Each structure stands twice: as C-alpha cells, then as structure tokens.
Amino acid sequence: MALIREAELPGLGKKYQVTLENGEEVAVIIHDDGNREVYHFLPDADEAVDSFIMNDQEARQLGSIIGGAFYQPRALEKLEAAVADLRIDWLKVKETSPINGRSIGELGLRKNHAIVVVAVIDDRCRNRKDGACINPGPGFVFQPGQTLVVAGHAEKMKKFISEML
Structure with a gap:
C-alpha cells in the first residue's frame, strides 16, 4: 500500500505526496483556483524528473480514468x-x-x-x-x-x- 502524506499550503492549496512501492514519489499540488501540478520523483532524488499542470476539468477526467470509471481490468x-x-x-x-x-x-x-x-x-x-x-x-x-x-x-x-x- 502506498504511503500518502498531506500538507496545507496556506494561500495556495494542498499538497499530497504519494510514495509508491518501488520508492518513487508522486506529488500533487491542488491549487485553490482548481489547477493541479503533478510531479514525479525517482527514489532518493531531490528534483522531479517530470511535471505537468492540469486544470480542474482535466484533473477530474484523468482521475476518473485512473479510478476505473471507464475501464475495469478483468482481473478486478x-x-x-x-x-x-x-x-x-x-x-x-x-x-x-x-x-x-x-x-x-x-x-x-x-x-x-x-x-x-x-x-x-x-x-x-x-x-x-x-x-x-x-x-x-x-x-x-x-x-x-x-x-x-x-x-x-x-x-x-x-x-x-x-x-x-
């Protein structure tokens, strides 16, 4: 199970940091205006290897896809x-x-x-x-x-x- 940490970012929004089983981390900053910043870190890295920004609608659509709203693997x-x-x-x-x-x-x-x-x-x-x-x-x-x-x-x-x- 992944470890999820949450932090308040006063005046900005919230940050969620997920440590994956393989040691990589994904950080998501949800801005109060609805935009999301997503960062990917390799194990023991100080800087993100990749990042991108999505608006609220794009983030919700991607979340639906990841959550299985459109496709559920047969094994599940x-x-x-x-x-x-x-x-x-x-x-x-x-x-x-x-x-x-x-x-x-x-x-x-x-x-x-x-x-x-x-x-x-x-x-x-x-x-x-x-x-x-x-x-x-x-x-x-x-x-x-x-x-x-x-x-x-x-x-x-x-x-x-x-x-x-």
Missing part, C-alpha cells in the same frame, strides 16, 4: 465480486471520538464489531520513519488526529463509524 471484476461486502476506510480520530484513550483490545474491535485495524497513520508511532503503525496489536491506544486504516463488512463499518467516530 472477479476480485470485486469476491469482496463485494468488504469495505476499507481511512478514518480520522476526532477529539470527541469515544475511542480516544481506549485500546483496540479494550474496544474488542474484532470480536464486538468485526473490524480489523490494518494500520494507524500517526507521526507519534514509535520506531517508524514513515509514521505508520502496521497491524497494531490489542494494546494500541487511539489518540485524536490519528488516521485509521480499517477493514470490515460494509454494514458493520457503517455502524462503527456512526457510533465510534
């Missing part, structure tokens, strides 16, 4: 049918969330909610340069500001999100 059709009820979400823990200060085990996420925490994105994850805790154990305690990558059945996930986040 079988996978989608097999996991039609599976849902994977990226959820932000809010200050007011009932899970704050509670652990995965204490909440019984797997047993009581059929929810699996795949990863937690948080700069406070110890011994992790990328700020991600992969497959945290039952003692992991949730804190505000963390982003959870969770998986479960669609209905169970919907209930978990409405009750716990």
